[in-house]
Amino acid sequence: MRLLRLPLLLLLIIAAPLPPGIGATASAPTVRLWATREGLVGRTTAAGHVIGQNDHFVALPSRSAIGKSVVITYNGKSLTAPVLDVGPWNREDAWWESGSARGRFPDLPRWVPEVWAAYENGYNGGRDATNRFVTFPSMIDLSDGVYADLGLPHADWVDVTLSWVDAPSPPPLAPADRKILKKPDPDVPTPAQAPALAHDERYFAQTGYRIDNDNIWSYFRARGQVAVFGYPVSRTFLLLGCQVQVFQRQIAQDCAGRGAGLMNVLDPDVFPYDHVNGSALPPPDPAVKAETPVVGSATYGAAIIDFVHATAPDSFEGDAVSFGKTFFGTIQDGPLSNLEVWGAPISRPRRDPANSKFVYQRFQRGIMHFDATTGLTEGLLLADYFKAIMRGRDLPPDLAGAARTSRFFGQYCTGSQHWVCRPEELPGTDLTFAFEAA
Structure with a gap:
């Protein structure tokens, strides 16, 4: 028999009548859940849906939710998504129901996911229905497209409205600023210490x-x-x-x-990214690529060097960007070695629209960055x-x-x-x- 060990304060909150204005009207309830990213592109969900790139759906821990929809809100942004998978941990935990209608854990209070009770209070020995130790209490999985469109930088609390449930909204499980830390799994051996590294010239x-x-x-x-x-x-x-x-x-x-x-x-x-840390990097320019000498042609060696001279300038809109000098000065044993490092230029120089002090030029293997404040030209730390x-x-x-x-x-x-x-x-x-x- 499982012994429920929820804090007294939480039990009182759940049992107490809600103050006026908080969930007083029965309607689709909104609950706060710890959300994680599902990923798994190419896999098939419990609803038979093959997961695609930037897909839009969520997973909840009961098949009874399949085909329903939720509204997810994060930092003031909301979107609607269907429930097409079961998880993240349990598969028979309809925590939005009470008693036997809930499924595997009828002794838990309504609105308390089993993984939260396991993680927070050691319910069921801290494990899910399949005896896995709950290291991280994921309560809803978001597909890649939902995760990105909401702007989640990492796993976080989201507010989820359950469209098919008619009930007042419960108090949140935790404050929105409560940080969730991953617990060590007692079933996984502690990793050995990393091998020491010789302190020599390397x-x-x-x-x-x-x-x-x-x-x-x-x-x-x-x-x-x-x-x-x-x-x-x-x-x-x-x-x-x-x-x-x-x-x-x-x-x-x-x-x-x-x-x-x-x-x-x-x-x-x-x-493949062209927006990094607020900077807008130049994308490949088809016109520049069309002008690039053909690899394997009889005169390729000389032609590609001439192309770099013509396409990577040292001056751009009055700034000494030194893109050509940087290319040819990278390695001193010959210009073709520099081609090995940088590749050919595949864009023209472009000033960052968000910072006029920055000028970029994209090559096949790297992006040069000129900073007018320092006068330095370097490759980005890609x-x-x-x-x-x-x-x-x-x-x-x-x-x-x-x-x-x-x-x-x-x-x-x-x-x-x-x-x-x-x-x-x-x-x-x-x-x-x-x-x-x-």
């Missing part, structure tokens, strides 16, 4: 990481070192079958049979943003919203198998200790 105290892979180390030294790559911001790890190390500006990879090289950070699958995407944290709000549908988003799960949250989306990947500095 170690960078600035970030606490070392370049372990010999091929990546040789490539790093031959291609401009810190000036080109930035400092390492990860250990070496396995990503999609290749040994990879993330630096501030570049991602180096060592793939079997191909040797070390650079992963294209601006590949559409990796970093790879550092990619690391933040993989961790699902420390992201500016605009990038956090845009990146939530990426298969790389929030994949770093400490202690999980191979430390990957959704391994089916990243085959051939092992993130164990990847972002654990010395």
Whole structure:
């Protein structure tokens, strides 16, 4: 028999009559729920719906809600979405009903989700109906499109109106500013401590990481070192079958049979974003791409260098942007090596509409940034943003919203198998200790 151990104050709140004006009229009730992102693009929901990119639906923990609709409100913005899946934790917990109509947990008060009682008060030993320890009390899952359209930067409290229920709105489970912290799962062994890193010439105290892979180390030294790559911001790890190390500006990879090289950070699958931290980055310009010399042509080597000279200026609208000088000064052993780092220009220079002091130019493999305040021209730290995407944290709000549908988003799960949250989306990947500095 389960013993309900709810705080006396909560029981009194639930039992007490509501003050005048609070839920006094029976209508569709609004409840406050802790919301998380479902993701799982390509999976089939309990309603038989195949989840698409930027989909719009929610999941609640009872099949009785399938086909109904809810109105979700967050920071003053509201939208309506259908219930097309069951979850996030339980599958027979219609907490909006009372007694036996509720399903598995008739002894719980109405409006109290079982996962909240388990997380907050140790109900059912702190576990859900399938004996999983409730580390994080997700009460409603939002599809990627709902999550993004509401502007959630992370899991948070939302107000949810249940259109099919006729009842007064209950008091909120917790204040809107109550922070929810993930609990350690007693069923998951504590991860071993990250291996120590040798403090030698390959170690960078600035970030606490070392370049372990010999091929990546040789490539790093031959291609401009810190000036080109930035400092390492990860250990070496396995990503999609290749040994990879993330630096501030570049991602180096060592793939079997191909040797070390650079992963294209601006590949559409990796970093397709053009609004980052309030800055509007120039998108690829089809007209510029159409003018680019054809790879493999007899005169390609000379033609592509002439194209860079003509397309990457050192002066733009009166500012000494030095895009050409930056390109040709990156590596000193020849202009084609610089092409390996930057790729060809694929946009014209463009001033940031939000900050006239900033001018950007997009290349195939990087984006140059001129700051008129300092007079400096540098490559943006795109790879550092990619690391933040993989961790699902420390992201500016605009990038956090845009990146939530990426298969790389929030994949770093400490202690999980191979430390990957959704391994089916990243085959051939092992993130164990990847972002654990010395």
